[in-house]
Amino acid sequence: MRPMGDVGPDGSGVFSVSTLTALISSLLDDHRIKNIWVEGEITNYTHHRSGHRYFSLSEDPGTTRPSVIRCAMWKSYARELTFSPENGMRVRVYGSVDLYEPSGEYKFITMEMEEAGRGELYRRVNQWKRMLEEEGIFSLAKKKALPRYPQIVGVVTAETGAARRDIEHVIARRFPVTLLLSPCRVQGSGSEHEIADAIRAIDGKADVIIVGRGGGSFEDLFSFNHPEVVRAVGACRTPVVSAVGHEVDTTLIDYAADMRAPTPSAAAEIVVPDREELKQEIVTLSMRMSDSTWRSIVRFQSEIEDLRLRLRPERLLANVSREQEYMNEMCERILLLANRECEKKRMILTTDKTQLAALDPYAPVRRGYVLVEKDGVLVKSVCSLRPGDEVSLSFRDGSARADIHEVTYDTDI
Numbered sequence: 001m002r003p004m005g006d007v008g009p010d011g012s013g014v015f016s017v018s019t020l021t022a023l024i025s026s027l028l029d030d031h032r033i034k035n036i037w038v039e040g041e042i043t044n045y046t047h048h049r050s051g052h053r054y055f056s057l058s059e060d061p062g063t064t065r066p067s068v069i070r071c072a073m074w075k076s077y078a079r080e081l082t083f084s085p086e087n088g089m090r091v092r093v094y095g096s097v098d099l100y101e102p103s104g105e106y107k108f109i110t111m112e113m114e115e116a117g118r119g120e121l122y123r124r125v126n127q128w129k130r131m132l133e134e135e136g137i138f139s140l141a142k143k144k145a146l147p148r149y150p151q152i153v154g155v156v157t158a159e160t161g162a163a164r165r166d167i168e169h170v171i172a173r174r175f176p177v178t179l180l181l182s183p184c185r186v187q188g189s190g191s192e193h194e195i196a197d198a199i200r201a202i203d204g205k206a207d208v209i210i211v212g213r214g215g216g217s218f219e220d221l222f223s224f225n226h227p228e229v230v231r232a233v234g235a236c237r238t239p240v241v242s243a244v245g246h247e248v249d250t251t252l253i254d255y256a257a258d259m260r261a262p263t264p265s266a267a268a269e270i271v272v273p274d275r276e277e278l279k280q281e282i283v284t285l286s287m288r289m290s291d292s293t294w295r296s297i298v299r300f301q302s303e304i305e306d307l308r309l310r311l312r313p314e315r316l317l318a319n320v321s322r323e324q325e326y327m328n329e330m331c332e333r334i335l336l337l338a339n340r341e342c343e344k345k346r347m348i349l350t351t352d353k354t355q356l357a358a359l360d361p362y363a364p365v366r367r368g369y370v371l372v373e374k375d376g377v378l379v380k381s382v383c384s385l386r387p388g389d390e391v392s393l394s395f396r397d398g399s400a401r402a403d404i405h406e407v408t409y410d411t412d413i
Contacts, residue, residue, distance in 0.1 A: 025099040033097040043218040051075030073110040088122025137234035138255040144239040154206030159183035163264040170268035186213040192226035199232040212243030224251035243267035
């Protein structure tokens with residue numbers, strides 16, 4: 001055990017927490033860090049409902065270990081802002097470094113802020129986003145449906161991170177399936193290559209893949225914006241769920257993934273069903289099937305009873321008798337109509353016969369008259385004859401031929 005010194009205020013050599021924080025506060029009471037201007041890039045910006053603003057100022061955010069200081073701007077100072085601060089904005093802030101003794105945390109208390117320009121880190125992300133969008137990696141047409149009942153869930157995250165534990169816990173509780181871990185670093189220099197390699201290594205070996213990590217600053221999550229990682233997600237044949245950070249965090253793999261979850265725990269809830277809900281669904285379906293089957297049985301019984309009543313001998317005989325009566329009635333009606341039609345035709349035939357008899361040219365011959373024909377044409381007038389003409393005479397009982405010697409005209413007709 002290390003020996004205790006004698007610098008404690010009570011002479012025991014041990015500082016209380018409050019005494020230590022008070023000492024640190026007095027050490028921070030240096031004019032060199034009071035009422036100064038600081039320039040940096042805003043990250044982790046929060047506009048609290050109280051009106052206070054909380055954010056970080058970062059220097060060289062694209063590096064593996066950027067310099068960061070936490071800042072606060074109280075509501076009374078925030079009222080004087082002439083613009084709306086946001087992540088990625090480069091600003092100059094005026095204020096002092098101070099210690100919040102209850103939490104032992106020092107912050108830069110900001111009294112003024114002016115815009116200095118957009119941060120390089122955010123400009124780089126926006127540039128990557130435009131480039132990847134032009135490549136079609138974010139196209140909705142490429143989105144794949146998640147399997148409803150996966151057998152193997154792949155997980156790309158840190159081997160010892162909280163995200164892995166959260167996913168394992170949720171899946172074990174909801175619907176235990178096989179978990180296939182593809183471990184990698186999730187932040188720091190070169191981590192983007194490890195994440196991309198881990199995604200490619202597990203592709204095709206699982207039914208669905210969760211790519212994620214727990215919460216962190218914008219800088220901590222930066223690797224999930226890298227084009228190599230985004231392209232690996234976009235090229236994945238297996239459906240991918242992105243689960244990076246918390247609900248307020250957005251990275252570029254969220255646009256390339258088939259579905260985004262606000263947290264790793266939420267991703268686990270998305271990819272597997274809840275067995276309790278499935279049990280309830282099975283019970284509901286079973287009850288619906290039983291009810292449907294019972295209603296079908298009742299309906300069939302009713303139909304069978306109806307058929308039984310309809311097929312009773314006396315019922316059948318009554319039906320046959322009724323049909324026989326109907327057939328007899330129809331036969332009588334057909335015979336009546338046929339007789340009426342025959343009588344009508346007979347009357348028409350008699351009338352036609354009478355008319356034909358009246359128009360018969362041989363009727364006068366049969367009464368004693370003679371038909372005179374010249375060259376096969378009936379002679380209707382003496383004007384058609386000339387002396388010397390030869391004519392044919394048709395009698396009731398024969399015919400004769402004659403020569404015309406004289407023609408006399410009757411002028412009175």
